Amino acid sequence: MKQPAILLDNLDISYGPTRIVHGVHLAIEEGESFALVGESGSGKTTILKAIAGLAPDWTGAISVLGRPRGHRPDRAFARDCQMVFQDPYGSLHPRKTVDDCLSEPLLVHGLKERDRRVKDALAAVGLDQRFRFRYPHQLSGGQRQRVAIARALMLAPKVMLLDEPTSALDVSVQAEILNLLKKLRREQGLTYLMVTHNLPVVSFLCDRLAVMRHGRIVEVADVSDLKSGALKHAYSRELFIASGGEPAS
Template sequence: MTQAAIELENLSISYGKTPVVHDVTFSVAEGESFALVGESGSGKSTILRAITGLAPDWTGRIAVLGAPRGHAPDRAFAKTCQMVFQDPYGSIHPRKTVDDCLAEPLAVHGIGGRDQRVRDMLAAVGLDQRFRFRFPHQLSGGQRQRVAIARALMLEPRVMLLDEPTSALDVSVQAEILNLLKKLRREQGLTYLMVTHNLPVVSFLCDRLAVMRHGRVVEIADAEALKTGRLADPYSRELYAASGGTLQPA
């Protein structure tokens, strides 16, 4: 039986006195690509933040690769799980070169071999070595997101959390980044938990999806059900129809 890479059980999350996620339970198998979909404010990104320790006010159970998660950021956890954010410009230090950005995780964790590791990661995300000593403002949005993905991979994590990783990019660049993510998952055996509102992205990149509404999971389905329009929950079917799909009998 495949080990669960991510397990959430009765997860409820609050910001202060405001509850935003309610009793969410699902698991993501190791090597699987799993999507959280739904409208803005449905709690999708908050779940990723709780897993990383950035949303510490939660109850229930979170486990990653069998290890229970605490409520705060954990340096050792960074070697297991990394997150790629929506805005590639906001997530990269504007005054550091690409080389500095990529090498920083190695320095924090006391890992050597900086030069070769940086070269390897640039190659892995399809960036020429000439980008190594450029600053973020000298890169396009797609190139910045490739740098953000490379940085997330520097510590060789097995699990990646992807928070709308293509939504800030032009449509043509989105396709390039999605193809890159699919390639990296295949080559490195990565597990993805991805937040998106874009159902075609889910069809392309993911094996299963959980549909969220008002902080709750209303349906978990496989990608084939999404591709064929055979979704059961009325809200899921509403989302599908809004994305331009043709619904089939549930």
């Protein structure tokens, strides 16, 4: 049987004495695009942070590409899995150029051909080479998010964690970034686990979704069920109607 790209088994995550995520089970197939949806505070981003090693207080099991995730920083894990954050300005160092930003993962991991890799990464996200030595404040929001995506791709990971990757952008720019993510997934064989509040984004980019409420998954559905309004759980239907959808009769 094929090994899932991401496997979460009985995952509980806490911040101090407060448990945020309760008993989550998920298996995301290699090459799949999967969304976590639900209201703010439901635990979606916390799951991404635990997978990425940014929320170490968890129990249960996390594995990526068949490799168990430990609780400590793991350099080898970064070669498999990278995260793109919601705020493209806050995630880039204000006093480092785009070249510095993209080169840093290569330097940390001792990878060669830095010049070629940086040029290739910029081209992959649709940025001209003239952006290479600019600073974040010299870029638009969409350009900054393209740099953040390029940085996540520098180590050639197979799994990408996307935390509301378009919510801080103008609507027209959101469409550009979503088309870019779809293109990169197709060209590089990427697996996506994305957090979003935007159900139309899920319909466009994802194959399946899990609906979360109060730290628990209440439903896992195919995106076809979302598009047809055939979600089963009452809370899932509430989210669907709130997004402007018409439930199936």
